Amino acid sequence: MRAYALFGLLGLASAMPAAEISPRQSSGSSVYSWPATPKPLEFTADNGKAKLTVTSLDLTYVQLEWHNDGDLDIEWRITDDAEPNRGRLIWQARPNKDNRGGKGSFPKSEGGFWLTTTVY
Numbered sequence: 001m002r003a004y005a006l007f008g009l010l011g012l013a014s015a016m017p018a019a020e021i022s023p024r025q026s027s028g029s030s031v032y033s034w035p036a037t038p039k040p041l042e043f044t045a046d047n048g049k050a051k052l053t054v055t056s057l058d059l060t061y062v063q064l065e066w067h068n069d070g071d072l073d074i075e076w077r078i079t080d081d082a083e084p085n086r087g088r089l090i091w092q093a094r095p096n097k098d099n100r101g102g103k104g105s106f107p108k109s110e111g112g113f114w115l116t117t118t119v120y
Contacts, residue, residue: 001060002085006066020056028116031120038052040054040055041054043115043117044078044118045117046070046072046074046119049053049068049069049070050066050068050069050070050072050074050119051067052064052076052117053065053066053067054065055109060107060108061104061106061107062105062107063094063104063105064091064105064106065101065102065103066095066101066102066104067094067095067100067101068097068100069100070101072095072096072119073094073096073120074117074119074120075092075094075117075118075120076091076094077092077115077116077118078106078114078116079091079116080103080111080114081111088112
């Protein structure tokens with residue numbers, strides 16, 4: 001099993017005006033502060049063949065799209081803790097060569113959330 005772990009803490013500040021996504025490095029993790037913004041946030045694997053895009057973040061929901069144009073068996077998990085096996089699972093998708101894409105959403109919380117990407 002090959003695993004690529006990308007932990008992205010997405011700060012969800014609802015009272016702030018629209019702004020650009022601003023990445024910062026913090027102890028080996030990619031931390032994104034993302035108040036209400038129209039710009040998508042993309043996570044890719046396998047040279048861009050597999051992509052998870054956060055398409056919309058409003059006051060109540062986070063909307064996602066995912067595509068797998070390669071022959072990857074990949075899994076994206078969003079949890080409420082930096083340790084993916086310890087936190088509560090909020091959302092999960094496991095596209096493969098037979099299930100190449102889709103859309104989803106989950107309720108926005110007061111805190112942040114963490115994204116883990118695993119390639120099997």
